[in-house]
Amino acid sequence: MLIKRRPDIASSEITARGLYLSRRAFIAGSAALTLGPSRATAAAETPPAEPLAAKPSPTFRVDDPPTKFESVTTYNNFYEFGVDKADPSIYAASLRPRPWTVRVEGLCARPKTYDLDELLRLFPLEERVYRLRCVEGWSMVIPWIGFPLASLIKRVEPTGKARFVEFTTLYDPAQFPGQKKNLISFSSLEWPYAEGLRLDEALHPLTLLTFGMYGRVLPNQNGAPVRVVVPWKYGFKSAKSIVRIRFVTERPQTTWEKAAPNEYGFYSNVNPTVDHPRWSQATERRIGDFRRRPTLMFNGYADQVGSLYAGMDLRKDF
Amino acid sequence: MSRSARVALKSVVWAACLLPLLMLLLKFWADDLGANPISYATNVLGDTTLRILLASLTLTPLRLLFGISWQMSLRRLLGLFAFSYAVLHFTVWVVVDQIFNWPGMLADIRKRPYITVGMLALTLLVPLAATSTTRMVKRLGGLNWRRLHRLVYVAGVAAILHFSWLAKKGRNDPYLYATILAALLGVRGWHRVARALGKRRVVALGAPSTQKRVAGAP
Numbered sequence: 001m002l003i004k005r006r007p008d009i010a011s012s013e014i015t016a017r018g019l020y021l022s023r024r025a026f027i028a029g030s031a032a033l034t035l036g037p038s039r040a041t042a043a044a045e046t047p048p049a050e051p052l053a054a055k056p057s058p059t060f061r062v063d064d065p066p067t068k069f070e071s072v073t074t075y076n077n078f079y080e081f082g083v084d085k086a087d088p089s090i091y092a093a094s095l096r097p098r099p100w101t102v103r104v105e106g107l108c109a110r111p112k113t114y115d116l117d118e119l120l121r122l123f124p125l126e127e128r129v130y131r132l133r134c135v136e137g138w139s140m141v142i143p144w145i146g147f148p149l150a151s152l153i154k155r156v157e158p159t160g161k162a163r164f165v166e167f168t169t170l171y172d173p174a175q176f177p178g179q180k181k182n183l184i185s186f187s188s189l190e191w192p193y194a195e196g197l198r199l200d201e202a203l204h205p206l207t208l209l210t211f212g213m214y215g216r217v218l219p220n221q222n223g224a225p226v227r228v229v230v231p232w233k234y235g236f237k238s239a240k241s242i243v244r245i246r247f248v249t250e251r252p253q254t255t256w257e258k259a260a261p262n263e264y265g266f267y268s269n270v271n272p273t274v275d276h277p278r279w280s281q282a283t284e285r286r287i288g289d290f291r292r293r294p295t296l297m298f299n300g301y302a303d304q305v306g307s308l309y310a311g312m313d314l315r316k317d318f
Numbered sequence: 319m320s321r322s323a324r325v326a327l328k329s330v331v332w333a334a335c336l337l338p339l340l341m342l343l344l345k346f347w348a349d350d351l352g353a354n355p356i357s358y359a360t361n362v363l364g365d366t367t368l369r370i371l372l373a374s375l376t377l378t379p380l381r382l383l384f385g386i387s388w389q390m391s392l393r394r395l396l397g398l399f400a401f402s403y404a405v406l407h408f409t410v411w412v413v414v415d416q417i418f419n420w421p422g423m424l425a426d427i428r429k430r431p432y433i434t435v436g437m438l439a440l441t442l443l444v445p446l447a448a449t450s451t452t453r454m455v456k457r458l459g460g461l462n463w464r465r466l467h468r469l470v471y472v473a474g475v476a477a478i479l480h481f482s483w484l485a486k487k488g489r490n491d492p493y494l495y496a497t498i499l500a501a502l503l504g505v506r507g508w509h510r511v512a513r514a515l516g517k518r519r520v521v522a523l524g525a526p527s528t529q530k531r532v533a534g535a536p
Contacts, residue, residue, distance in 0.1 A: 068353075075353030083489050085352070136486075138354055186493035259487040278432060278483060287353045291417065 049216035052125065054145040060128040060206070062300070064286075067140040069214050071287050076221045077134065078240060079189055080169065080176035087178070088221035095175045095241065097218075097225035106166075106247035109157035116225050120211055122155070123147040127215070128208060133270045133299045135234035139284045144229050145212030150203045152245075158199065162247035165202040167228060167239035169193035189255050195239035196252035196266065197230065198308075206231055206304055232301040234268045265318040269309070270299035274318050319388045331392055335399040338366040339406070356414050363407035365491075368481060371400040371474055372498055379505035394450050397470070401447040404440050404477075432483035439476035442469045474499055 076088035081095075100116040114122075125145050133139045153165070171192035173179040179191045201207065208229045211218060218224040223240025230238050236256055256264035263277055272282045272295040283292040298305050309317075319327075342362050345351050351358045374396035377389045416423050426433045446467055449455070455463045478499050482492035 071353035079488050083486075085354070138357070186490050186497075187488055189488045256487075279430060280426070285354065285356070290356075 049212075049219055051215055052145050052212035052217045054125040054127040054212065054215075057126040057128045060126070060130070062129050062131055062141060064129075064131065064141045066129060066143050066214075067287050072140055072142055072213070073219050073221055075287065077136075077235065078178075078221060078223070080178045080191075080193065080241070081221065082178045091177050092220035094177060095170075095220040095224065097220060097241075100225050100243075102226060102242055103244045104152070104156050104246075105244065107159045107162040107249065108247050109159060110155070112156065119152075119209075119226065123151045125211065130206075130208075130229060130231035131299050132229075132231065132235055132238075133284060133295065135236060135264070135268070135276060135281075137279065137281070137284050139286050139295075139299075141286075142213055143215075144208055144210045145215070146208040146210035146229070148205055149207045149209040149228060150205065152209055153199075153203055158247045161249050163199055164248050164251050165197050165199060166244075166246045166248055166252040167195045167197075167242050168244040168246070169195075169239055170241045170243045189259055191255075192243075193239065193255045194252060195228075195237055195254050197228075197237070198251075199247070200308060201230070201305075204305060204308065206301060232270055232298040232305045234270060236264070237268050267309075267314075267317050269305075269314065269318075270295060271297060271314055271318070273297075274315055319391075323388075324391060327388070328392070328395060331395055335370060335396070338362060339403075356410070360407060360410050360415065363403055363410060364481065367400055367403040367407055368477055368495055370396055370403060371470075371477055372495065372502070374400055375470070375474055375499070375502045379502050382505055382509045398447060398450060401443045404443055408440055432480050435476045435483065436480035439473045439480055442473040442476065446470060446473070471503060474503075 074089045075085045077085070078088040081088040081091040098116065101113050102116070102119060103111075103113045105111040125147055127143050127145050129141060129143045131139060132142055169192050170176065171179060173181075176191075181188070197207070208231075210223070210227050210229045211225065213219075213222060218227065223238075223242075226242050227240040228238050228242065237254075251266060254264070254266060256268075257266055270281075275281050281295055284295045285292050296302070342351075342359060346355075346359075374393060377393055377396070380389055381387050412418065412423065427437050428434070446469060449458060449463065449466060458466065478492070478496050482496060485492045
């Protein structure tokens with residue numbers, strides 16, 4: 001019987017470093033040739049990210065040194081592109097982040113479909129350096145660019161009935177190869193990816209509607225062209241490539257909650273004292289570090305967000 | 319099979335089994351293990367263990383299904399490679415990931431089912447590796463040796479469980495490996511049942527058994 005293997009390494013990974021670094025020159029030089037969107041060339045075809053100007057925020061920044069840009073753009077969980085950490089960077093070019101619209105709707109007085117460029121100009125952009133803690137036990141420090149989600153929410157005036165905010169990621173198997181069904185799709189998440197926050201969480205000043213990082217527009221593998229960043233929650237709560245923001249009364253069911261309700265709760269606040277059912281959350285490995293470090297309550301943002309959960313049993317509402 | 323054919327076959331298998339380790343070492347020297355090198359190395363070594371273990375479990379079904387037996391000479395080689403990768407996988411966990419944090423590791427083995435079954439799989443492979451020499455086969459006697467080495471089925475199931483219990487939802491490879499393992503064990507089970515039924519029919523007919531027991535092991 002044949003054992004079907006995935007290739008051990010992508011051909012893109014065995015490119016010599018020097019060649020890899022000169023890939024843009026190579027692409028420019030061979031522009032006349034029509035290169036098919038093969039696995040090897042896909043990563044190289046990603047256009048260099050444009051700069052995105054933003055004022056560094058004096059208050060919202062952690063002192064830990066930012067993670068290497070290369071790590072942040074090649075080590076991703078973005079199952080729409082594939083389940084391996086390298087898949088999002090390999091297939092990134094298949095996503096078209098422009099033109100792009102975001103529908104803001106539901107229980108609000110001024111629903112509207114925003115064109116991305118309009119959204120970008122609504123409020124001044126700031127750069128904030130946040131910790132990012134993945135539920136898998138690793139973490140990064142990333143300088144994001146965006147404005148508080150609260151600014152947008154206030155602008156569309158949610159009604160008194162709005163209790164939760166639901167985020168929906170783009171569904172398009174042509175752009176997201178991970179959304180394609182095939183013969184060996186034994187297991188898949190439900191698409192489109194849905195996430196949600198309580199309205200007060202969404203309105204919290206830390207919650208950032210994000211358009212860029214490291215001084216440039218978001219790379220596709222990091223959730224281009226617009227995502228949220230909720231730094232006190234596990235990374236999967238921060239929905240990427242958002243096409244819809246909806247105000248609702250009932251708590252929305254999130255994709256990971258549907259996939260494994262006993263493992264990924266609606267809140268999913270970073271909490272070293274509440275283990276994932278299968279592994280400990282007490283420590284994390286900061287990408288670039290050798291030793292693990294203790295995980296901080298609410299990812300180190302306990303002073304700012306602790307009051308949101310006063311009186312709640314965080315073991316029950318994990 | 320001729321001696322030169324056997325040497326060629328074994329060389330190919332040696333090379334194929336060493337390749338993942340070689341790639342890992344090359345990437346290590348080139349500082350190209352990615353953003354999370356420890357996790358990458360652990361995953362590659364674990365994945366390779368599973369693949370070689372599954373490969374070693376395909377040899378007998380190939381014989382049962384197609385009546386070919388040249389591949390049977392690879393059992394020890396594949397088994398020992400699977401064991402070696404399992405040991406490397408475990409070593410990275412102990413030395414690099416946990417940095418000899420014995421209380422922490424013991425707690426994990428007790429508390430985390432995926433680590434418990436992973437440890438079980440590795441532990442079960444130890445006596446198999448230890449009795450892999452021709453001398454040990456002779457010392458134990460063919461029947462005992464075969465019985466002991468049936469533990470590899472338990473180890474295989476434990477290893478696949480280890481992988482499926484640590485993998486997140488949405489991944490297909492645990493299901494793929496589990497399907498392959500189920501098929502491989504299924505061929506053996508089916509063969510046993512068929513043989514038992516065949517014997518019964520033969521006995522009922524009052525004729526001597528025509529079944530030939532193929533020497534060799536599980």
